Amino acid sequence: QVQLVESGGGLVQPGGSLRLSCTASGFSFSRYAMCWYRQAPGKERQLIASMSATGGTIRYIDSVKGRFTISRDNGKNTLYLQMNNLEPEDTAVYYCKAGVPGWSGPALDNWGQGTPVTVSL
Numbered sequence: 001q002v003q004l005v006e007s008g009g010g011l012v013q014p015g016g017s018l019r020l021s022c023t024a025s026g027f028s029f030s031r032y033a034m035c036w037y038r039q040a041p042g043k044e045r046q047l048i049a050s051m052s053a054t055g056g057t058i059r060y061i062d063s064v065k066g067r068f069t070i071s072r073d074n075g076k077n078t079l080y081l082q083m084n085n086l087e088p089e090d091t092a093v094y095y096c097k098a099g100v101p102g103w104s105g106p107a108l109d110n111w112g113q114g115t116p117v118t119v120s121l
Contacts, residue, residue, distance in 0.1 A: 002110045010117070022080070031105075032098040033057075048068070
């Protein structure tokens, strides 16, 4: 069965860093583009970073560009999100997903449990 398990979130001060991990199982990870979403309280889930199956194409929304880095290790079936210079506005629950809206290639409907990130003094 398909599983996506996010980890690495926590409480961090503004300007701090976190590295999130998404460990995938139950599907051919290396054949899927992958992406990270986040959902802040009272807001809809928002796509923030995407990476093609081979890593050749990467996209970010403007608010995280230059601070966040998406990467993947297909040998470990793991997707990463390195988050630097965190801001209070980054506070949200972070999720990974298989497939990217609007991109060609396969996609899955499954969501993991998410990992919460709180940026606060």
